Amino acid sequence: MPKILIAECKQEVSTFNPHLSGYEDFTLRHGQTILDYHRQVRSEVGGALNVLDATPGVELVPTCSAHFITSGGTLADAAFERIAEEILSSIKSAPPVDGIYFSLHGAMATQSLADPEGWLLEQTRKIVGETVPIVISLDLHGILTELMLEQSDAAVAFHTYPHVDFFSTGERSARLLLRIVAGAVKPVTALVRVPALVRGDELITASGSIRHAVEAAVAFEQSADGLSAAMMWGNPFTDVPALASNSFVVTDNDPALAEREALRIAGLFWEHHEKMQVPLTSLADAAQQTIENTSGTIVLVDAADATSSGASGDSNAILRALLDAGYAGTALIPIVDAAAVEAAFRAGIGQEISTTVGGALDPARFKPLPITGRVRMLSDGWFHSETTRELWQAGNTAVIQAGGITLIVTSRAVSLYDRALFYAHGCDPQHFGAVVVKSPQCERHMFKDWAARYIDVDAPGSTSANLRSLGHTRCARPMFPLDPEVPFQPQARLFQRHP
Structure with a gap:
């Protein structure tokens, strides 16, 4: 009877907003109240529960959910420390589990931490150990960091913009986690960073030029060889060192295939990236x-x-x-x-x-x-x-x-x-x-x-959307459209916890 731990920490911030976010800008839920709430809504956690509830023998271990009331400015350190303490304490007090589903956004930043979500995953690892599988779900506006991939077994991200797949992203996450827990697959992830920040109607996944990269990711994820794949273009307003667009692909212990497909998806994105700015x-x-x-x-x-x-x-x-x-x-x-x-x-x-x-x-x-x-x-x-x-x-x-x-x-x-x-x-x-x-x-x-x-x-x-007007100082440069003549030399980095 597999025990699956459920945790959530989500906020999207603009570091250009001078008004700091605080603890009062989050709704905190614990234990059974997490399940009661998300079974009624079309959220990522709701989608995951839809799969887990329908799987015989699964025992749920809900811990803590910290969900932003809305996005906002950089999260105050004191607020994050309080939120992190509640999340990590609930994980510490949980019984031993066989797998973890952690619902994240990916574009959170605090006064001191550029990657608080990666830090949370790192601290979770210290509690549960190196062998417990962790699957994370992310908004495609999230900033996928190497620390996130080092500390989790696999990532699953939205495929649609405007977002209409909150629920199905949670379902996809839970299905993949159950396969990992059962020992049926051994995930390996390839990540390709793309030096571009993009906005505008070309990012509408049903009709814009972004569809070429997104459709390639969806098709691969749904193929016999794919476990997860996505094109993420981040939140241009979360000015942190890892800010960029990213393609990633997860395969079953096939690093060469993951690398090839992640590079292909990134190439499709780059082919159209210059159109991805909105006329104002x-x-x-x-x-x-x-x-x-x-x-x-x-x-x-x-x-x-x-x-x-x-x-x-x-x-x-x-x-x-x-x-x-x-x-x-x-x-x-x-x-x-x-x-x-x-x-x-x-x-x-x-x-x-x-x-x-x-x-x-x-x-x-x-x-x-x-x-x-x-x-x-x-x-x-x-x-x-x-x-x-x-x-x-x-x-x-x-x-x-x-x-x-x-x-x-x-x-x-x-x-x-x-x-x-x-x-x-x-x-x-x-x-x-x-x-x-x-x-x-x-x-x-x-x-x-x-x-x-x-x-x-x-x-x-x-x-x-006039990105040059904001004054980025922390993201890697050169970066489109902040700089002229930005080169793209695609490289894939591989992540695998248990080959």
Whole structure:
């Protein structure tokens, strides 16, 4: 009867966001509550449980889950120390196990650690020993480090962007772990680093040029010779030494095949990488195009303030541009400002307030903007993701209407890669002349399939697609597009714990 330990530690950060993440930005679950929660949602852990629950004889050993409420700035050292202590203490107190599934993101960074996830795996190894198999799952925006591969037996990563395979990634991870535990396979991994940071529509895996590399990885993983494979392009906003794009391939004790396929996938990526930058429209031009629109909804994409990528969420740049341009239509705009929410709660529903919005967390980029508006709704900010049905926590939230502008003001940043925040607060994006979407990509049906225009705005922010504007100092150089004429000399490095 195999015992399988379940652990999770996930956060994606932007090191360009000056507002540090803290312990309060995570939801911590322990023991049975991990199973109870993830059996109801379409997460990676939920997918793994779907496989493990259906496998006769498997005994689950849930330990600790630390899941970010949203992405954010660099994680404070004290917060990570507290989180790591809870995770590692729960693993220490667990009975001996036959395998471990560890759900990670891959783009976490603390004030002192550039690879906290690799460090966690290293500490886990010290507890459970060298022979217990560990399979990790990762977001394709994760930064796959050598330490992660040295301390785990195999990695499994998302294949889709926008992400629609959270659940199936967990399923794939659990199936592979069970094969390793049974002694049916001996994984060997080949890793190829690619010196490129990429953004834009060409990364949509269903239609963009990234599909050539991704489809090759999927096809190999699903072949008789493949255990796992992926093309990961990292989070360009997590400026750490290992930041890069990566291909990896896992085979059953066939290092030559793993190396050959990882190099092939990396080559397909590099062949198209120069197209993987998004054309941006200036704030002034975006505002003018919104004014000139006569039918349908303009979606103004503020990927520079993408909270799911680690931004602060308190950008008022597009709001300011619309007001300065004299926009007289309707607009729906999310923004983080705890003080404005407090003012709305003090005033009450239906009351008029004068306050400022924005610029509270990233004041070097955004200045507080005065508004006068009426409070239309107040909530505790708890709602379910449209994508996975996970519980999201925006803190106390106020809907404030200022003329034709409807602001959904949250106390803390929350992921905005679907419409859940809008719907939870009585706002249908299709009923507005303009909608600010603080995410670089959402599933097509959420906005693109019905919007009249989709404008990628060159706004300031800690997750700007204008990567040269951010000021990377820690990642390896030269790096596309930060430097001219970046060479690519592909090399594969092999990792295998038990040949």
